[in-house]
Amino acid sequence: MCLGVPGRIVEIHGFAATVDFFGVRRTVRLDVVDEPVSAGDYILNHVGFAIRRIPEEEIGETLALYEQLLREAESDIMAADVRGEIEAGRKDTGGSE
Amino acid sequence: MTDQASAELKFRDPSRARELTRALAHVVRSLGRAPVSVMHVCGSHEQAIAKFGLRAAFPRELDVIMGPGCPVCITDVPEVDEAVVLAKQGVRIATYGDMLRVPGTVESLADTRAKGARVDVVYSVAHAVELARQSTDDVVFFASGFETTAVATAAVLLRDPPSNFSVLSAHKYIPPVMEIVAEMPETRVEGFLAAGHAATITGWGIFEPFVERHRLPVVVAGFEPLDILAGLVSLVDVIREGVPRVVNAYPRCVTREGNRAAQEKLWSVFRPVGGRWRGIAHVPNGNLRLKDEWGHFDARKRFDIDLSSLWDHAPATLTQECICGDIMAGISSPSDCRLFGIECVPEKPVGACMVSSEGTCKIWHQYGGHPDRMGVLA
Numbered sequence: 365m366c367l368g369v370p371g372r373i374v375e376i377h378g379f380a381a382t383v384d385f386f387g388v389r390r391t392v393r394l395d396v397v398d399e400p401v402s403a404g405d406y407i408l409n410h411v412g413f414a415i416r417r418i419p420e421e422e423i424g425e426t427l428a429l430y431e432q433l434l435r436e437a438e439s440d441i442m443a444a445d446v447r448g449e450i451e452a453g454r455k456d457t458g459g460s461e
Numbered sequence: 462m463t464d465q466a467s468a469e470l471k472f473r474d475p476s477r478a479r480e481l482t483r484a485l486a487h488v489v490r491s492l493g494r495a496p497v498s499v500m501h502v503c504g505s506h507e508q509a510i511a512k513f514g515l516r517a518a519f520p521r522e523l524d525v526i527m528g529p530g531c532p533v534c535i536t537d538v539p540e541v542d543e544a545v546v547l548a549k550q551g552v553r554i555a556t557y558g559d560m561l562r563v564p565g566t567v568e569s570l571a572d573t574r575a576k577g578a579r580v581d582v583v584y585s586v587a588h589a590v591e592l593a594r595q596s597t598d599d600v601v602f603f604a605s606g607f608e609t610t611a612v613a614t615a616a617v618l619l620r621d622p623p624s625n626f627s628v629l630s631a632h633k634y635i636p637p638v639m640e641i642v643a644e645m646p647e648t649r650v651e652g653f654l655a656a657g658h659a660a661t662i663t664g665w666g667i668f669e670p671f672v673e674r675h676r677l678p679v680v681v682a683g684f685e686p687l688d689i690l691a692g693l694v695s696l697v698d699v700i701r702e703g704v705p706r707v708v709n710a711y712p713r714c715v716t717r718e719g720n721r722a723a724q725e726k727l728w729s730v731f732r733p734v735g736g737r738w739r740g741i742a743h744v745p746n747g748n749l750r751l752k753d754e755w756g757h758f759d760a761r762k763r764f765d766i767d768l769s770s771l772w773d774h775a776p777a778t779l780t781q782e783c784i785c786g787d788i789m790a791g792i793s794s795p796s797d798c799r800l801f802g803i804e805c806v807p808e809k810p811v812g813a814c815m816v817s818s819e820g821t822c823k824i825w826h827q828y829g830g831h832p833d834r835m836g837v838l839a
């Protein structure tokens with residue numbers, strides 16, 4: 365989906381990073397991110413790849429949309445897409461269904 | 462959705478929302494005609510428009526149409542067939558979840574899997590590569606998505622994947638299909654709203670040749686209700702001015718150049734070729750295929766995919782009545798479809814637009830069937 369999901373980089377290992385998405389930790393590749401990132405930075409994730417570093421001044425505004433969506437009912441498809449992006453590939457499930 | 466959540470989101474800046482709604486009505490009415498039709502090409506835009514009931518906040522004269530913005534939906538039947546045939550031949554397939562239930566000529570990948578074929582759902586192409594690393598069997602990644610998603614596929618190929626990994630590309634490239642829609646004799650589209658996050662990678666400059674050729678404006682917009690309203694105000698304003706150009710209404714995320722490094726990766730692995738988009742048309746340069754130098758990772762070159770083995774079976778009659786193609790071309794809407802919500806429902810989809818969470822039919826079905834008639838919070 366186009367929307368992507370924002371997350372905070374916990375730790376960088378080579379060309380991948382452990383990223384925290386609203387409490388769920390996942391590995392995200394850094395191959396195509398638009399500028400250098402370090403731990404603590406927020407990135408926008410699309411299919412397991414960071415596509416953009418979110419500038420500090422935009423973090424609050426960006427997270428607000430997702431925090432609202434995550435309060436929605438399970439059946440809401442926009443919220444379900446966001447949850448799917450967060451849950452799919454979480455580290456403790458081994459990365460795929 | 463709860464009223465409270467939608468109210469909070471929609472009215473995080475209520476005075477701005479009122480201001481934009483008024484500005485949109487004003488600029489649309491200043492054109493003095495109806496309908497004024499614009500198209501967006503992004504499932505997330507349609508989700509946001511339908512979810513937050515934005516169509517009810519649009520002036521009646523404005524028609525906001527979802528175009529071919531769902532990559533799963535426009536994956537052509539023979540592309541699904543290729544994956545099905547490979548799976549039947551015993552090749553392990555990995556693909557994104559939405560691709561499982563997309564109908565092929567005879568069956569979907571979900572059907573093939575139910576009969577015992579190995580089909581894995583992965584969230585990322587990186588996971589498909591991991592599956593290949595953990596095995597000696599061939600793993601084919603059935604790749605869908607627009608250029609933004611193709612960048613990820615390119616990135617894994619550039620990182621030395623194992624030799625038992627290959628890609629069956631159904632990736633699509635958005636700018637050429639905008640040209641097709643613009644050239645359709647029955648089109649009513651006077652301008653496009655482009656998806657903000659895709660433009661993060663491609664840059665807004667990618668739309669300049671299109672604007673030059675077709676004299677239709679393009680406005681890049683974000684996904685929040687206010688971003689969409691602001692994008693539409695800007696788009697109708699450019700239509701009113703009569704001097705088509707690209708406007709970046711999402712400058713906090715999108716630049717003219719975009720993400721150059723990502724673009725280099727994309728075009729070092731893929732080349733645009735002509736091909737069919739399901740139900741729409743042959744789109745010159747609309748498909749992204751692996752370049753010849755990546756042939757050893759191209760499933761179409763590595764395997765003999767015999768589609769004729771499937772095509773002896775006639776397609777189901779209901780599928781022939783599906784109007785997904787006209788819906789994605791912006792000529793019809795789901796409510797024009799005889800099957801919508803009756804024979805074609807998310808639990809038992811007839812067409813691809815009811816399969817994907819980014820498909821117009823599934824979105825409309827979820828949010829009440831007629832999003833334009835939904836009430837809005839005052």
